[in-house]
Amino acid sequence: MADSLAAFVEIARVRVDEALERYLPRPPRCPPLVSEAMRYSVFAGGKRFRPILTLTAANATAALTNGDGADLLGPAATLALPTACAIEMIHTYSLVHDDLPAMDNDQLRRGRPTLHVVYGDGIAILAGDALQAEAFALIAREPASLDPAITARKLRVVEIIGEAAGAIGMVGGQAIDLQAAGQAPGRSLALDATGLQGMHLRKTGALIRASAVGGAIMAGGDRQTLAAIDQWASEIGLAFQIVDDILDVEGSAQDLGKTAGKDAAGAKPTYPSLYGVARARQMADDCADRARSVLESAHVTRGWLGAIAEWVVTRRN
């Protein structure tokens, strides 16, 4: 049994990593180079934040619905594990593509050379493309079940993740980011505070919400629970992004494993650049407070969702 968020997160992370290793295609069915390239990025030491949200939301939902222990990886987490891994695959593909010279041109990610530096741009594009396809195939395939209720949940998860990852969500947000950074020829955009928030709601917020809601769907949550978890995720998604911006200003390349100060160098607007660090930090704290009160209103009081809201605003990397 996990008696702290840190212990729970560690157990969940190992479970996600083991499952990703099992779910990713391998030779001989998969060409060796694609298999290697996908694994290079998926196993680059990510925090597994999104899949942990999925498992936590699944547990909290099951605790509400049928009294399962909410602090353990119970049956609901098993049901949500493929969705958790699929979301990590999509998140990973987005990092691989965002790092490309045609986008953010990052050479370093999580302390290691980025995928395109090692395998070339072409293979990096393809490894990202494959991760996205595998993610949807995985949700459809696992857990194997002929139960119509599980089938309906899986299909609903495909839909919400597809929309969160697509043009109105993550990819749309990255396109706006590219325009704001002046990297879309003839189509630059200047973002004010509202524009910045809109960009983040798409670019990181949409997939974070889908991570949590996907877990709650797989655990059979009712409409009210899904709405509460969606709103909770929306608040912590924004808090997560604000803290990311603050860490980018305050951090060093060593702590973050990526090039610090990059946002300022690229002249992209950030929360600290628009509001200053102190007010940005207050905004993140307010998000976390709202996230916790949403849970209380919906009586989603068991499990680690509240503790995660706390962690998001106190993390150092």
Add this chain to the structure above:
Amino acid sequence: MADSLAAFVEIARVRVDEALERYLPRPPRCPPLVSEAMRYSVFAGGKRFRPILTLTAANATAALTNGDGADLLGPAATLALPTACAIEMIHTYSLVHDDLPAMDNDQLRRGRPTLHVVYGDGIAILAGDALQAEAFALIAREPASLDPAITARKLRVVEIIGEAAGAIGMVGGQAIDLQAAGQAPGRSLALDATGLQGMHLRKTGALIRASAVGGAIMAGGDRQTLAAIDQWASEIGLAFQIVDDILDVEGSAQDLGKTAGKDAAGAKPTYPSLYGVARARQMADDCADRARSVLESAHVTRGWLGAIAEWVVTRRN
């Protein structure tokens, strides 16, 4: 009623185009630049070969199962239309990414500048990424239905298309192609005849098979029908590719709307370069013959599947 394959294809193409226009996300939910970029490539005058396979396979399956007219766009085609459009979105995204400077570096596609030439590499990568995500969301969402049988079919279609588009299918094939063209640093591959066929089975064959099988699944085909349609599609997929290679040798840039002779220039192996044009053409004809006899053995004799096998080997562009 369509009294020839050409008439059927024309009706189907219009139906697919109308549906694609309806299904693609648009502003204000979708950022305008992403919406524009997706439409630029989706409506670039493609043949709609894959979605037509989907609709044709759905019709032929319904004709077998419940005696529907197989030469019309009946209820089965309506059920399969979102799948048909999703496959065209995936096919389009693959062309957009393959055309990038990091891959085939094509400036011209279907007689127009390629997407990255017009919008830049970053937006082209993102438009492709978005098309893939939208494809899976679309299959999950449409046709809207609470019928558990339809839900199960849609989920099965997500699975087969995800696998066909991913690392063991289309993307894996493109990676092998990149290696064969010497564009994967330190990981070049020399393809013999077997290697070439294996590459094509993944790169174009897998999605062509999924196009046809996806239509048959949506129409409620039984196991035997699905197997026959899968084998039919496998044969015509290979024939389609062989004819593509021959047209590349024989054609001019004007007929094809792309740079002819490109394969020879890149020193990639092709069917004509390995076997000569005459033997390559014979191989394509043999595929078409086998495709037709598979249908006869499975009593899938109504509808346009047989005529499509004929068209694939006689087409001029």
